[in-house]
Amino acid sequence: MAVMTRWLDPDEQRTWRAYLAASRALMDTLDRELQRDAGMPHAYYEILVRLSETPGRQLRMSDLAQAAGSSRSRLSHAVARLEAAGWVRREECPTDRRGQIAVLTDEGFATLAAAAPGHVEGVRRHLFDALSPTQVDQLRRISETLAEHLTTS
Amino acid sequence: MAVMTRWLDPDEQRTWRAYLAASRALMDTLDRELQRDAGMPHAYYEILVRLSETPGRQLRMSDLAQAAGSSRSRLSHAVARLEAAGWVRREECPTDRRGQIAVLTDEGFATLAAAAPGHVEGVRRHLFDALSPTQVDQLRRISETLAEHLTTS
DNA sequence: GCCGTTTAGTTGAGCGTTCAACCATCGCGG
DNA sequence: CCGCGATGGTTGAACGCTCAACTAAACGGC
Numbered sequence: 001m002a003v004m005t006r007w008l009d010p011d012e013q014r015t016w017r018a019y020l021a022a023s024r025a026l027m028d029t030l031d032r033e034l035q036r037d038a039g040m041p042h043a044y045y046e047i048l049v050r051l052s053e054t055p056g057r058q059l060r061m062s063d064l065a066q067a068a069g070s071s072r073s074r075l076s077h078a079v080a081r082l083e084a085a086g087w088v089r090r091e092e093c094p095t096d097r098r099g100q101i102a103v104l105t106d107e108g109f110a111t112l113a114a115a116a117p118g119h120v121e122g123v124r125r126h127l128f129d130a131l132s133p134t135q136v137d138q139l140r141r142i143s144e145t146l147a148e149h150l151t152t153s
Numbered sequence: 154m155a156v157m158t159r160w161l162d163p164d165e166q167r168t169w170r171a172y173l174a175a176s177r178a179l180m181d182t183l184d185r186e187l188q189r190d191a192g193m194p195h196a197y198y199e200i201l202v203r204l205s206e207t208p209g210r211q212l213r214m215s216d217l218a219q220a221a222g223s224s225r226s227r228l229s230h231a232v233a234r235l236e237a238a239g240w241v242r243r244e245e246c247p248t249d250r251r252g253q254i255a256v257l258t259d260e261g262f263a264t265l266a267a268a269a270p271g272h273v274e275g276v277r278r279h280l281f282d283a284l285s286p287t288q289v290d291q292l293r294r295i296s297e298t299l300a301e302h303l304t305t306s
Numbered sequence: 307g308c309c310g311t312t313t314a315g316t317t318g319a320g321c322g323t324t325c326a327a328c329c330a331t332c333g334c335g336g
Numbered sequence: 337c338c339g340c341g342a343t344g345g346t347t348g349a350a351c352g353c354t355c356a357a358c359t360a361a362a363c364g365g366c
Binding site: 005007011016021024027069116117121126127128129131135137138141143144145147149150151 | 158159160161164165167168169171172173174175176177178179180182199222269270273274276277279280281282283284288289290291292293294295296297298299300302303304
Binding site for chain 1: 313314315316317324
């Protein structure tokens with residue numbers, strides 16, 4: 001099948017490389033800050049956030065994985081670590097004996113509450129402060145479109 | 154210091170979460186495709202690309218790290234693996250005895266050439282096909298602004 | 307009520323990244 | 337030309353992620 005590759009034109013090249021550089025730099029920076037200030041990677045922070053927003057501060061493993069955009073395996077390993085840190089506790093699910101429920105402990109909530117201001121400040125400094133309100137709006141639309149496109153295709 | 158945290162307003166929240174979901178999904182997808190089709194993670198692919206674009210297909214380790222947006226340590230480990238795969242070779246630097254030069258081998262170039270069409274197709278499908286030309290332009294400006302902001306601050 | 311098929315979740319090995327410690331060399335001030 | 341800080345690069349341990357294999361329980365059809 002001699003299908004010709006549709007290579008990226010110079011503008012697309014430039015866009016793609018800028019996007020790569022920016023997103024890598026942004027996530028690396030936030031990850032490093034969070035690791036330094038709160039002793040956890042961003043992925044773990046997000047798990048705690050999702051749990052904290054839920055009534056009872058608890059979620060089935062699968063739902064938590066979905067919410068955090070994580071694979072089951074990843075979440076399983078992560079919760080094991082969070083449990084060892086005393087930030088999350090596992091409970092049996094009353095309605096499904098296969099199920100496990102991850103519960104945010106008080107200590108976990110306190111850790112999250114302590115970490116949040118610094119992290120939010122970082123997001124603001126590194127992302128929102130650099131962009132105009134119009135650009136923020138554009139970024140929202142673009143991201144929502146992409147997220148939608150990636151989950152359905 | 155009772156400095157009030159400037160929390161994200163609902164629009165910013167939404168933007169930030171959409172951005173996180175989209176960029177995570179995009180990179181995860183491309184990484185998985187590249188791993189499946191070319192047997193290497195995206196970070197390694199990018200190292201090969203940078204080398205391939207250079208006269209003589211070679212670069213000092215530090216320059217390569219810079220170009221690929223990588224730490225020195227990361228690059229060192231990565232090149233070790235790429236060397237084991239036969240895709241890169243290390244040479245002494247004639248002008249600086251501390252220096253090492255990473256050289257893309259013919260085999261490495263061939264592997265890259267074989268992987269490129271599929272990867273480009275992936276970038277197109279998952280990113281550019283989902284966005285309008287206007288949005289692509291917006292994304293470029295936003296990314297360039299962010300990259301600039303992140304490297305100078 | 308039984309059997310095959312999903313679904314929930316875990317596990318361990320292998321890999322890539324980070325961080326800090328480290329060695330070697332360079333280049334500059336005195 | 338000596339000493340010392342800066343630079344280039346590597347190393348090993350700890351950690352997080354991926355993938356595939358696995359167990360256990362729920363579901364669906366007959």
